[in-house]
Amino acid sequence: MPGNSFGTHFRVTTFGESHGAALGVVIDGCPANIALDLDGIRADLARRRPGQSALVSPRKEADEFEIVSGFFEGRTLGTPLTFLFRNVDADDRTYRPLKDVYRPSHAEYTYEARYGHRDWRGGGRASARETIGRVAAGAVARQLLEELGVTIVAWVSAVGDVEAAHPETVDRDTVDASPVRCPDPSAAAQMEALIRSVRSEGDTIGGVVRARANGVPAGWGEPVFDKMDALLGMAMLSIPAAKGFESGSGFAGARMRGSAHNDAFINVAAPGEDPQIRTQTNHSGGVQGGISNGMPVEIAVAFKPVATIFQPQQTVDRSGEAATIEPRGRHDPCVVPRAVPIVEAMMALVLIDLALQAGHGPGGHSPGGHRTSRGV
Numbered sequence: 001m002p003g004n005s006f007g008t009h010f011r012v013t014t015f016g017e018s019h020g021a022a023l024g025v026v027i028d029g030c031p032a033n034i035a036l037d038l039d040g041i042r043a044d045l046a047r048r049r050p051g052q053s054a055l056v057s058p059r060k061e062a063d064e065f066e067i068v069s070g071f072f073e074g075r076t077l078g079t080p081l082t083f084l085f086r087n088v089d090a091d092d093r094t095y096r097p098l099k100d101v102y103r104p105s106h107a108e109y110t111y112e113a114r115y116g117h118r119d120w121r122g123g124g125r126a127s128a129r130e131t132i133g134r135v136a137a138g139a140v141a142r143q144l145l146e147e148l149g150v151t152i153v154a155w156v157s158a159v160g161d162v163e164a165a166h167p168e169t170v171d172r173d174t175v176d177a178s179p180v181r182c183p184d185p186s187a188a189a190q191m192e193a194l195i196r197s198v199r200s201e202g203d204t205i206g207g208v209v210r211a212r213a214n215g216v217p218a219g220w221g222e223p224v225f226d227k228m229d230a231l232l233g234m235a236m237l238s239i240p241a242a243k244g245f246e247s248g249s250g251f252a253g254a255r256m257r258g259s260a261h262n263d264a265f266i267n268v269a270a271p272g273e274d275p276q277i278r279t280q281t282n283h284s285g286g287v288q289g290g291i292s293n294g295m296p297v298e299i300a301v302a303f304k305p306v307a308t309i310f311q312p313q314q315t316v317d318r319s320g321e322a323a324t325i326e327p328r329g330r331h332d333p334c335v336v337p338r339a340v341p342i343v344e345a346m347m348a349l350v351l352i353d354l355a356l357q358a359g360h361g362p363g364g365h366s367p368g369g370h371r372t373s374r375g376v
């Protein structure tokens with residue numbers, strides 16, 4: 001069945017189910033002769049892992065990878081680059097009682113309607129474990145983007161009704177210093193308390209992740225269907241549990257007037273130098289007409305409360321008979337702390353794809369072109 005691949009020039013295909021033998025990703029289109037920083041990739045993966053704090057699913061997976069193709073003597077070959085992750089802590093016991101019933105707001109009913117046969121263990125292919133391949137590919141993309149001067153950081157901006165102050169500047173270390181990945185310390189403490197309290201009631205809660213890419217030059221993005229913001233929207237809404245997407249001012253812009261919303265152009269170059277066009281405000285979120293304008297690219301993603309709650313719930317079984325379930329097992333009470341690296345990865349995949357389409361490839365080797373030995 002199609003639908004497992006994303007991107008055009010840097011095309012990723014993820015594979016695997018939550019409790020199958022292994023998961024992973026194939027990257028088709030990664031430039032050749034790139035010295036990947038494997039520890040950097042491991043560090044990005046560690047941020048997505050379950051079991052990293054008391055606020056997330058306690059499943060214990062080391063998430064160690066094998067690179068089974070496309071990499072030789074420390075450098076990419078330009079051939080399909082494949083990361084493989086073997087599942088080691090796949091315990092399906094708590095899913096057996098749910099084998100023939102549909103968890104409300106999870107993907108069991110729809111997968112069955114689509115395929116007629118599904119892997120009921122741990123959500124199968126619909127599990128957020130699938131995103132491990134996205135984060136591995138995103139880590140490669142991030143290393144390529146850094147060579148182009150682009151950095152991406154995401155953070156938790158809301159959990160339930162608790163909203164963080166919008167930061168002028170934000171970096172990954174500040175985000176990671178908080179277990180909820182919120183750079184506003186006072187909001188972070190309230191978010192943490194809220195997640196703990198919701199979890200003690202066997203319930204779950206939603207939240208918002210915001211992300212910013214600095215250093216994106218003007219001119220990335222393709223009209224008409226491959227607009228940068230359209231691709232970012234598709235990328236973000238493909239993340240499990242993502243329910244809303246905003247580019248720049250997003251839905252708040254609908255309540256504004258043009259006189260307040262317009263981003264005035266300014267030239268920030270010194271007199272006599274080539275013009276450097278920027279905007280005074282950034283309601284456009286760095287994208288106009290689907291093409292980057294040189295300002296930071298800003299987005300937000302809304303995540304719903306996790307479907308699996310530890311409370312009795314009404315549902316039906318495969319034959320349509322009414323049933324009551326009370327799920328158990330290892331679940332996230334709130335996905336947003338773990339969604340931060342996934343949002344960053346998906347943003348990196350969109351940006352590297354558009355960079356390559358715009359002819360802004362990183363150092364390495366392009367066919368018929370100039371060969372370098374630079375790392376990224």
Ligand SMILES: Cc1cc2nc3c(=O)[nH]c(=O)nc-3n(C[C@H](O)[C@H](O)[C@H](O)COP(=O)(O)O)c2cc1C
Pocket residue numbers: 057105106107123126127128239240241242304306307308330331332333335338339342
């Ligand atoms: C990082 C992350 C962790 C998640 N953890 C869980 C979980 O523990 N239990 C659960 O029921 N859903 C979890 N989800 C959400 C489900 O995968 C998702 O709701 C399900 O596949 C249905 O898809 P939909 O919500 O996009 O419609 C998680 C999502 C993300 C992004």
